[in-house]
Amino acid sequence: MSTVSGNKSGRLSTRAAKSTSDKPQGISTLAVHAGEARQKALNSITDPIVMASTFTFENTQSIIDYIEQDQERGEYGRYGVPGERVVEKKIAALEGAEEGVLFSTGMAAFVGLLNTRLKSGDEIVFFDECYHRSRDYCRSWLSRYGVVTREVKMGDYGAMEAAINDNTRLLVSESPTNPHLSIVDLERFAAIGKKYDVETIIDATIATPYNLQPISYGVDYVMHSATKYMSGHNDLLAGIVLGSKEKLDEVRKLRGIMGSINTPHNCFLLERGLKTFELRMQRHNENGLAVARYLESHPRVERVLYPGLESHPYHEVARSTMRGFGGLVTFEVKDADWKQTAAIVDAAKLARIAPSLGGVETLIEQPLVMSYFERTPEQRAEFGITDNMIRLACGIENAEDIIADLSQCLEA
Numbered sequence: 001m002s003t004v005s006g007n008k009s010g011r012l013s014t015r016a017a018k019s020t021s022d023k024p025q026g027i028s029t030l031a032v033h034a035g036e037a038r039q040k041a042l043n044s045i046t047d048p049i050v051m052a053s054t055f056t057f058e059n060t061q062s063i064i065d066y067i068e069q070d071q072e073r074g075e076y077g078r079y080g081v082p083g084e085r086v087v088e089k090k091i092a093a094l095e096g097a098e099e100g101v102l103f104s105t106g107m108a109a110f111v112g113l114l115n116t117r118l119k120s121g122d123e124i125v126f127f128d129e130c131y132h133r134s135r136d137y138c139r140s141w142l143s144r145y146g147v148v149t150r151e152v153k154m155g156d157y158g159a160m161e162a163a164i165n166d167n168t169r170l171l172v173s174e175s176p177t178n179p180h181l182s183i184v185d186l187e188r189f190a191a192i193g194k195k196y197d198v199e200t201i202i203d204a205t206i207a208t209p210y211n212l213q214p215i216s217y218g219v220d221y222v223m224h225s226a227t228k229y230m231s232g233h234n235d236l237l238a239g240i241v242l243g244s245k246e247k248l249d250e251v252r253k254l255r256g257i258m259g260s261i262n263t264p265h266n267c268f269l270l271e272r273g274l275k276t277f278e279l280r281m282q283r284h285n286e287n288g289l290a291v292a293r294y295l296e297s298h299p300r301v302e303r304v305l306y307p308g309l310e311s312h313p314y315h316e317v318a319r320s321t322m323r324g325f326g327g328l329v330t331f332e333v334k335d336a337d338w339k340q341t342a343a344i345v346d347a348a349k350l351a352r353i354a355p356s357l358g359g360v361e362t363l364i365e366q367p368l369v370m371s372y373f374e375r376t377p378e379q380r381a382e383f384g385i386t387d388n389m390i391r392l393a394c395g396i397e398n399a400e401d402i403i404a405d406l407s408q409c410l411e412a
């Protein structure tokens with residue numbers, strides 16, 4: 001199996017954080033232990049699933065102490081459940097962030113963050129290759145409240161700078177983007193934010209903190225759909241915003257009003273999924289690279305988009321900032337119309353036909369059909385979605401088996 005990646009900048013050390021003894025701890029150590037109390041309720045080694053909508057006080061004085069001393073405690077379920085705090089601290093430790101606020105979905109996290117930062121008359125600037133629902137939210141909903149969204153071509157930092165004016169409050173991008181897997185030069189992106197005193201957000205769902213740590217480049221907020229690699233088992237939805245405690249204070253307050261929190265059972269599953277985070281990411285990275293290399297050498301494949309390949313337009317910046325390149329691989333089939341492309345997807349025996357990514361099961365989909373079927377050809381062209389495009393989200397199965405499946409699909 002090929003070794004994974006470069007990370008020449010050394011920003012991503014394998015020793016991600018410091019423990020109390022000041023001895024740095026590794027990613028898996030953090031994934032297993034960070035955020036958890038050493039001694040838990042009923043001496044259980046795992047965190048309990050606390051099924052409670054409200055939390056009791058011993059007496060009136062304890063309510064007054066709670067208010068006056070600003071104690072960390074949620075007295076009512078809408079302000080969060082105990083399991084959420086554990087997961088927030090664990091992910092913050094993995095990300096190298098001071099604080100995290102967990103939401104019920106990735107989109108709830110995005111909406112929660114934007115709504116606390118923006119008011120009527122404000123503007124945001126987007127790199128255009130972003131999750132289509134994030135774009136929908138800004139274009140169709142934020143616009144109702146007088147927030148202006150400006151989109152510039154992915155990777156055009158000059159255009160991003162030119163789009164900034166006195167009303168600009170946020171610069172937003174994904175990295176890598178989906179499905180093109182373009183990579184943001186985080187140093188430049190954060191520097192533009194600092195230069196104009198505009199906050200920056202990176203949706204790093206597809207990278208995860210294993211492969212990329214945007215905060216170390218001076219990005220203000222990182223968000224993830226924890227539905228994907230964080231939970232890792234295609235069995236729950238969750239989202240998280242990470243950044244400084246001060247900046248996230250308002251986000252937490254708004255979440256308490258929105259009530260977009262997670263169920264106790266969801267938190268349990270997410271915490272459990274995170275325990276194997278590093279192991280899973282290592283395998284996703286290996287599988288992604290092996291599959292991308294295989295596809296690149298296949299005569300029926302016209303083009304492969306994977307940042308770990310030398311042929312990818314953003315390979316250099318990916319190599320210098322990322323530990324590995326994840327399990328998502330996008331490719332285009334030579335001389336195929338959308339129906340011939342669909343036949344290749346339909347021939348899959350191992351990969352399952354589904355949206356989403358980041359779970360243990362390999363998923364395959366045709367972006368044109370799965371996410372852009374109702375859009376016009378012009379809109380698809382604008383989003384860079386071609387008829388012959390297939391997106392594969394490699395799971396953690398053995399690479400040889402994923403490749404064998406693709407091989408028989410491409411022969412179909």
Ligand SMILES: *Cc1c(COP(=O)(O)O)cnc(C)c1O
Pocket residue numbers: 105106107108131174178203205206224225226227228237238239
């Ligand atoms: C899935 C996804 C989202 C949305 O997350 P949900 O948990 O589905 O709400 C946002 N950004 C990216 C990059 C995603 O892949």
